[in-house]
Structure formats: C-alpha cells, structure tokens
Amino acid sequence: MKRSLQSTLLLLLFIVVLLLAPVLLPEFYVTLLNYIGLYAIVALGLVMLTGVGGLTSFGQAAFVGLGAYTSAYLTTVHGVSPWLTLPAGLLVTGVVALSLGLVTLRLSGHFLPLGTIAWGMSLYYLFGNLDALGGHTGMSGIPPLQFVELELKSGREFFYLIWAVLLVLVLGTRNLLDSREGRAIRALKGGSVMAEAMGVNTPRSKIVVFTLAALYASTSGWLYAHLQRFVNPTPFSLTQGIEYLFMAVVGGVSHVWGAILGAGLITVLKQWLQDWLPRLLGQSGNFEIIVFGLLMIVVLHRARDGVWPMIQRFFPQRLICARVDGVRPLTRRPLPEAGSVLLEVKDASKRFGGLLANDRVSFGVRAGEVMALIGPNGAGKSTMFNGISGVDPLTSGSVSFRGEPIEGLPAREIARRGMSRTFQHVRLLPSMSVIENVAIGAHLRGRRGFVAAACRADRAEESRLLHEAAVQIERCGLPEQMYEAAGSLPLGKQRIVEIARALAADPCLLLLDEPAAGLRYLEKQALADLLRRLRAEGMGILLVEHDMDFVMGLADRVLVMEFGQKLAAGRPEEIQRNPAVIEAYLGGVE
Amino acid sequence: MDLQIALLLGQDGVTNGAIYALLALALVLVFAVTRVIFIPQGEFVAFGALTLASLQAGRLPGTVWLLLAMGTLIALIEGAAALRKRHFRRIPLILLLNCGAPLLLAGALVAVSSASLPLLVQVFLALLLVVPLGPMIYRLAYQPVAEASVLVLLIVSVAVHVTLIGIGLLFFGAEGSRTPSFTEVSFEVGDVLLQGQTLLVLVASVLLIIALYFFFERTIYGKALRATAMNRTGARLMGISGSLAGMLSFTLAASIGAFSGILISPITTIYYDSGFLIGLKGFVGAIIGGLASYPVAAAGAILVGLLESYSSFWASAFKEVIVFTLIIPVLLWRSLTTRHVEEE
Numbered sequence A: 001m002k003r004s005l006q007s008t009l010l011l012l013l014f015i016v017v018l019l020l021a022p023v024l025l026p027e028f029y030v031t032l033l034n035y036i037g038l039y040a041i042v043a044l045g046l047v048m049l050t051g052v053g054g055l056t057s058f059g060q061a062a063f064v065g066l067g068a069y070t071s072a073y074l075t076t077v078h079g080v081s082p083w084l085t086l087p088a089g090l091l092v093t094g095v096v097a098l099s100l101g102l103v104t105l106r107l108s109g110h111f112l113p114l115g116t117i118a119w120g121m122s123l124y125y126l127f128g129n130l131d132a133l134g135g136h137t138g139m140s141g142i143p144p145l146q147f148v149e150l151e152l153k154s155g156r157e158f159f160y161l162i163w164a165v166l167l168v169l170v171l172g173t174r175n176l177l178d179s180r181e182g183r184a185i186r187a188l189k190g191g192s193v194m195a196e197a198m199g200v201n202t203p204r205s206k207i208v209v210f211t212l213a214a215l216y217a218s219t220s221g222w223l224y225a226h227l228q229r230f231v232n233p234t235p236f237s238l239t240q241g242i243e244y245l246f247m248a249v250v251g252g253v254s255h256v257w258g259a260i261l262g263a264g265l266i267t268v269l270k271q272w273l274q275d276w277l278p279r280l281l282g283q284s285g286n287f288e289i290i291v292f293g294l295l296m297i298v299v300l301h302r303a304r305d306g307v308w309p310m311i312q313r314f315f316p317q318r319l320i321c322a323r324v325d326g327v328r329p330l331t332r333r334p335l336p337e338a339g340s341v342l343l344e345v346k347d348a349s350k351r352f353g354g355l356l357a358n359d360r361v362s363f364g365v366r367a368g369e370v371m372a373l374i375g376p377n378g379a380g381k382s383t384m385f386n387g388i389s390g391v392d393p394l395t396s397g398s399v400s401f402r403g404e405p406i407e408g409l410p411a412r413e414i415a416r417r418g419m420s421r422t423f424q425h426v427r428l429l430p431s432m433s434v435i436e437n438v439a440i441g442a443h444l445r446g447r448r449g450f451v452a453a454a455c456r457a458d459r460a461e462e463s464r465l466l467h468e469a470a471v472q473i474e475r476c477g478l479p480e481q482m483y484e485a486a487g488s489l490p491l492g493k494q495r496i497v498e499i500a501r502a503l504a505a506d507p508c509l510l511l512l513d514e515p516a517a518g519l520r521y522l523e524k525q526a527l528a529d530l531l532r533r534l535r536a537e538g539m540g541i542l543l544v545e546h547d548m549d550f551v552m553g554l555a556d557r558v559l560v561m562e563f564g565q566k567l568a569a570g571r572p573e574e575i576q577r578n579p580a581v582i583e584a585y586l587g588g589v590e
Numbered sequence B: 001m002d003l004q005i006a007l008l009l010g011q012d013g014v015t016n017g018a019i020y021a022l023l024a025l026a027l028v029l030v031f032a033v034t035r036v037i038f039i040p041q042g043e044f045v046a047f048g049a050l051t052l053a054s055l056q057a058g059r060l061p062g063t064v065w066l067l068l069a070m071g072t073l074i075a076l077i078e079g080a081a082a083l084r085k086r087h088f089r090r091i092p093l094i095l096l097l098n099c100g101a102p103l104l105l106a107g108a109l110v111a112v113s114s115a116s117l118p119l120l121v122q123v124f125l126a127l128l129l130v131v132p133l134g135p136m137i138y139r140l141a142y143q144p145v146a147e148a149s150v151l152v153l154l155i156v157s158v159a160v161h162v163t164l165i166g167i168g169l170l171f172f173g174a175e176g177s178r179t180p181s182f183t184e185v186s187f188e189v190g191d192v193l194l195q196g197q198t199l200l201v202l203v204a205s206v207l208l209i210i211a212l213y214f215f216f217e218r219t220i221y222g223k224a225l226r227a228t229a230m231n232r233t234g235a236r237l238m239g240i241s242g243s244l245a246g247m248l249s250f251t252l253a254a255s256i257g258a259f260s261g262i263l264i265s266p267i268t269t270i271y272y273d274s275g276f277l278i279g280l281k282g283f284v285g286a287i288i289g290g291l292a293s294y295p296v297a298a299a300g301a302i303l304v305g306l307l308e309s310y311s312s313f314w315a316s317a318f319k320e321v322i323v324f325t326l327i328i329p330v331l332l333w334r335s336l337t338t339r340h341v342e343e344e
Helices: A002-024 A027-052 A060-078 A082-104 A111-129 A155-177 A180-188 A192-197 A202-228 A238-251 A256-281 A288-302 A308-312 A381-389 A411-416 A434-441 A450-454 A459-475 A491-504 A521-537 A548-554 A572-577 A579-586 B003-034 B041-056 B063-084 B090-111 B119-130 B133-145 B150-172 B196-218 B220-230 B232-237 B242-264 B274-288 B294-314 B316-325 B327-337
Strands: A145-147 A150-152 A341-352 A355-366 A370-374 A396-401 A419-421 A509-513 A540-544 A557-562 A565-570 B186-189 B192-195
Touching (some): A002 A027, A027 A180, A082 B327, A111 A238, A111 B274, A111 B316, A155 A202, A180 A192, A180 A202, A180 A434, A180 A450, A238 B150, A256 A288, A256 A308, A355 A381, A370 A548, A381 A509, A411 A419, A434 A491, A548 A572, A557 A579, A565 A572, B003 B196, B003 B220, B003 B242, B003 B274, B041 B119, B041 B133, B063 B119, B119 B242, B232 B242, B242 B274, B294 B316
Parallel strands (some): A370 A557, A419 A509
Antiparallel strands (some): A341 A355, A557 A565
8 A cells, every 4th residue: 555655645735735836836837727726627638538539529629618607797787696507507518518429429430520620610709700799809797706704816815726626627537537437438448349249338428428528628617717707718719729639639638637747738838938939939829839740740659658657657556456355246146047048049040231231140058058159150150149238239039038039128228227238349448457447347237427537435435346347357367467468368267357357247047159269278167177067056158169088078969050051960979070160160072 | 792792702711711721631631640630730831931031132031050950960969879770871862962962052043143033943042942841840850759649749849839939930930921913914803803823823733732632632642742641650560661651641731731822822912921821721621631631631721711701701800710610610510520540
C-alpha cells in the first residue's frame, strides 16, 4: 500500500500548489490558469469519450455554448439565480446530447464525429443569428456568482471554484473508470460484440459517456459565462471544438490527468504562438492553428498516447484492480438439475445472401454434459454459435434455452439468462490486465451504476466482483498472469482467459469456440480436466473443436456438420465408426 | 415567391448542388479506398480558386511554396529510406519527382508573367499547382498511419484541415477573390435569364461524373481502386499497392476539389476558409448516401444545394443552420434502415 500512499501524497501536494497559486502568481498567470481549468473540464469529457470509449466529438464547444448561453439568457433576461441556471444548462445540454446520441450511436463509429461537426456548425450559427441571444454581438451584464455574501468577481476568487470543480470531476471520472460500468465503457473500444455477449448494454454505455462528456462541457460553459460575465458565439465555434480534441489527444487521451496536461500545453503554446507568429510572419491572423495541426499529425504518427505517459513514468503507479480476499462471494444462480434439457435448437437456418451457412440443424444440450460440434472448416459451426448466442441472429428456426424461446433476443439478454461464450478470434482488451478482462464477464452480477462508482459507493460490490474474477482465473490455472496485460499473453493462454471471463458470468451453459487451439499438450489436458469438473458440477458445455483426441476423450455426445447441414450425431465411438463422417473427414474411397 | 424567383433559386440551387455532388463523389471515393474521411476536401476548392485568382492577378501563388516545401519533405523522407536500404539508384528519381518538378514549375511561373496568359493555360497551371498537393498530403499525413482506425484517420484529417486553413490565410490573406467568368453568354428561357457560367458548371460536372464512371469501369487503375475499396487485403494480395491506391484516390479528390473551385469562383467570392463550408455541404450529401453509394450521394448533394438556395430566400440568417441540421433526420433515417455490422 506504499504506492497508494505516495500517490495520495502527490495529490495533496498538487492541491497545496493550487491553493497557493492565486496568492503568489501575478494576475496574468491566474487568468491563464483559469482558462486552462475551464478547457481541462471539457478535455476530460473527451478523454472519457475518445480515449476510453473509442468515440469522438468535434462539437464539444457547442455544448460549452449551450451551458453558457442558457445561463446568460436566464440570468440576464429572466433574472434567475446563477445557481439555478447550472442545472438548467445541464438539462438543456443533456436533452440535446441524448437525442443526438440516440440518432447517431446506432450507426458505425464515424457517423457520430461527422454528426458532431455538422451540428457544431449549426449551433454556432444559431447562437449568432438568434436575436434573443444577442446575435453576433453576444450578451453582456451576466451577474457574478455569489456565495452568501461573497461575490466571485475577480479571477483570483474564481480560480478556486474552477479548480475545485475540475479536481472533483477528475477524481470522479477516475473512480468511474475503475469500476463495473467503467470497464463496460472501456470494453466499447474493443468492439461491441464482446461487450454485448458479456451482458453490457453497449448502446446505453455509449449514450451515457457521450452525454456525460457533454455535461462536463456544459459545466465548463456555465463557469465561463460567470467568469467572463459576457458571452458571444466565437468561443463556441467548431474551431474551438477541434482545439478541445487536440488538447485531449496531445495530453494523453486515455488518462484523466492527460486532460489537464493537454489543456495546459495547448493553452500556453497558443498564448506564446499568438505573440510570436504574427511578428515572425509579418501579418496578423490566427496562424497558431498551422502549428497545432502539424503538432497533432506528429503526435498521432509518433506517440498516439500523448505526452502524459512520458511524464507518468516518473510517478509511482497505483495498482488498480487488485484482487480482494475475505469478501462474501457473489451469489450463484441455481444450476438446473443434471440431465434436464438446457438448450434446444430446432431447424436452425442462417442465410448470408446466396449462401446457406446453416441449413435446418436441430440438436439439444443437457445440463451436466459436454456436447461437441465438429466438422470441416466452413461447415457453419461458428455461425451456429453466433446464432445461438444472439451475436448474429438466425434467419429461421427456433432456439429455446431453459424452456424459454430466445431466438431474436439481443446477445446481452441471452447472457442474462445464463449462457456464456468464448470467441474463436480472441476478443480481449489487450491493454487491460487479465483480472480486469475477466471481471467484465461478471458485469451482470453487479448492480451499482455510474453515480455510485464516481463517489466510490460501489467498493463492497467491486471487491466481490474482483474476488470472483480472481477465483475464476485461478480455477483456469492462470494465477501468475493475473495482473499482466491480456495482450501480452501467448494466444493459447488468451483463450483460457476467455474461458475464465465466460465462467465469471456464472453460466449454466458454456459455449466454447475452439478453446484448445494453440494450447500445448499439458495445457490441453488441464483444460480437459477443468471442463470435466464443470460438467460434474452440472454445467452444460457446447464445444467447437478441431482436435479430435481432445473431443473424443471429453465429449458425451458429438454433432457432425458439413456444408451447413447436420451429417451425424451420437456418442463419440459411434461417430468414429460412422462411414459418412469418415468420408467427410478423410475423403471417400473411389 | 413567384415562379420567376422560384426558378431563379432553383437554378442557383442546382448549380451549387452540382458542385456539392462532385465533392460528395470525391469524399465517397476517398473513404471507400482509404477509410479516410477527407475533411480537407474543401480546402482544395479554395486553393484551386485562389491559385487561379493569384495567377490572373499576376502574383506568384502561395501554393508554389507549399508544393516546394512538401516536395522537399517527401524527398528527404524517401531519400533517407532509400539510403538506409541502399537503393542508391532510386535517389535521382525521388529528387526529380519531388523537388525537380515543383522547382521547374516555380521557375516557369517566375519567368512568365502569368496574367497575360490565356485563361485555359492559367486554369491548367492552377491545377498543376494544386492537384499534386493531394497525393503529397496522403504521403506525408496518412500513409504512415494507413492501418490505423477510422477514428484516428479522422482526427488526422481534422488536423490536416486546420493546418491547410492556416496556410491558406498565410498565402492568400483574409480578402476573398472572384475570378472572371469563362463565358459571358446568357440565354433567356421564358422569363428567366440563364447564365452561361451556370450551364458551364452543370455541363462540366456531368462530364466529370461520366469521365469518372468510365475511369472506374474501363481503366485498369480505376478497377484497381474499386478492388481496393471492396477488399484492401485481397487487392494487396493481387499486387495492388495500398499506397498507390491511396495516392491515386487523393489525386482524384484533389483534382475534383480544385476543379470545382475553379468552376465556382466566377459565381461566388471565395475566401481562404470558404472551402470548408462548401466541403461540409458535400459531406451532408455523401452522408445521405451512407458514404457508400455514388448516385445517392450525388442526388443528396443536389438536394442540399436546393435546400440551401430556398432557405436563403425564406430565412437567410438561418441558411447554414437549416442545411447542417438536415444531417440529423438523415442520420436518423440511416440508423433506422441500416443494420450496423462491426469491423473485425
């Protein structure tokens, strides 16, 4: 715990420096720091959106504008207290962001940023052309903020408010990312298929981060309006929106502190360039954007993680997500009685254009048995898996799971009913540790949401989730790799991590897509032992595998597929003697 | 609004729409081949128009310096790579292509007084100055990260856009320019006066679209681009170089951009940053086509032009607001009709 003490000390030191700054620094630097703080709040939202969630927005400046203009309009025209206009601004921004998110987030990733460019322009022109908002001249006479008797009129007083808000948001965001919902957000970057299969409602997660980032921007706008006490459309233009993204990327788009660093670097650089470039070039204009653009290209080519990781090396690293012992284990779902039918597939067909990848296949899996699905490459095995688990729904046919029809349900709903799966092409988040990856599997076993995570009210549940993840990792035989980055493991071990992740969901039916590929002999034996133990506990296992020794030694029943159709089904020794199967695998004798 | 005004506005809308359609086609092309969302497309419009205006005013266009600088940079990068790999024979070609050609062009421009040249030669010179910037930008900004995600490429695009805007201001100043019409002919159809330049824009756009169609259907390079657009890895296995395809699509996009700029600069005044708005309207068209369908993108762009022209009559202050808000119902419609398939 020495590391955590050190980082707490560093944080305290940072706070002390912040407390002293306005007292010691001249006015100019206090103003500069105020702006850095305001920009950093917006950039922090972008860190969460872009660096962590893999989405992006060029229109954050327009959200800042919504916050600022709402407050400006309500305070000057209707005389509302500034303390009431903050929630009003957040409400307006939230509604706008939510509707934009609902419209764009179902499309491929690049439609959102394109959408943000368009409505960033649109809102900017709206601010400039609405007479009620003062048009291009803007609105002045916005009242200052007031704490009982104290009016925050000077930049020095405002400094404390801005940086307190920023610090609270930074710590809250950090806490949020290090939680159940935070892992769900981080899982978005690895594509939504895996996250959905683990029960994450990915459209919801996307809309929540997008809205949250917009609310951060709106807060910054509210502060801006009452610091300046004057608003006009210029600071809410698309150019400023692009600059916010530059701040996040240059600072370090996957680190919360990168937002402050980036805002600081870009703001100071801009100040300096605006002094020097016009003198150097002999004409006036905002030429600093040339330097920013080039800087951005270089950063994206050479150091996509930004500047923060270079500084971070000098700080002690807090070990996040360590295993916690001595907690009450998560409650398990009651397993169905051994021998009862878990999964029933009837006449399942899947058509891709002209190709019939699955053609009226029927089979069932019982609790406490291992059912193997084998067949040559292209026989339609993985397609069948995707159809059953809801990743890519079947064209026709019915699937029932524990007596309930599930065809047509989204993957996350099927996961919730107790089916968990692995993927043939490993879908882990390579930069996250093994334990964090496995904990994603336990997503549905937790309840705590965003607010609880941000203020650390979720710790009891979080430690139970992490404990569960650690137990599953140990059960699968990877205790030494628990804190390593998942991407650094050899492929065979990564497949085992996938199994641990699936187990963390506490399934009663496990779908394993080629779990033994890439494993060595002893590892295969260990895997077979694990699957036997799971079977003995009463779990049903459906397995796709090419290693015949592995399959025949383990499976209770085997289903053979060829060209999308069921070729044979039966016990392993029957299958091994079946002439049709022998012909499919070895070719017929002429 | 009487019929005459309606027709006049319609004429305006279709003319602008034709330009947006050209840009939309270029955007779809670049996205399909390279996955780059080419935000700087509009800058080529402005650079094309302003370079022509500089030539007509007898000034040395600033784009010459950009061409020289980027050429030198590429020569340095490629030269260093050739030295490392000991391909000494390639060095003269690298130098000739990236430094020699731009120097020759610059020399010619200094030697001849460009204002006295015939219009067609000026147009040709302007294209010669602006179009090579396309593949050069691809080489410098995009090729090193060609395998990155669409998101990273998009951020690179925005960075390139911002850089070019700044450079545009530096080279051409804040004042706008308008070039003389290619033709002074005008026709009277009923009550409406049809400007020759308007017809020229339409005819040129249609011809260019037909030329593009034949390029993609009948030439080996066009087919190579289509193959890359369909399947990058597959095309590479067939010997189509990804960077060649990238350069080629950027050359086409730059040509379309610069040419559009030259076409409309007699109709509207072009400023260093006008291109961005024009390009974005092309984007709205391209998004209507889902960044995938050429005909729908072109039709969408015409729609944008008409919407813009009629809304400038009804609510001129909110013209831009209306055009850019159009994207929201379009996105909603697309999100309800397409099933999103994830990239592997």
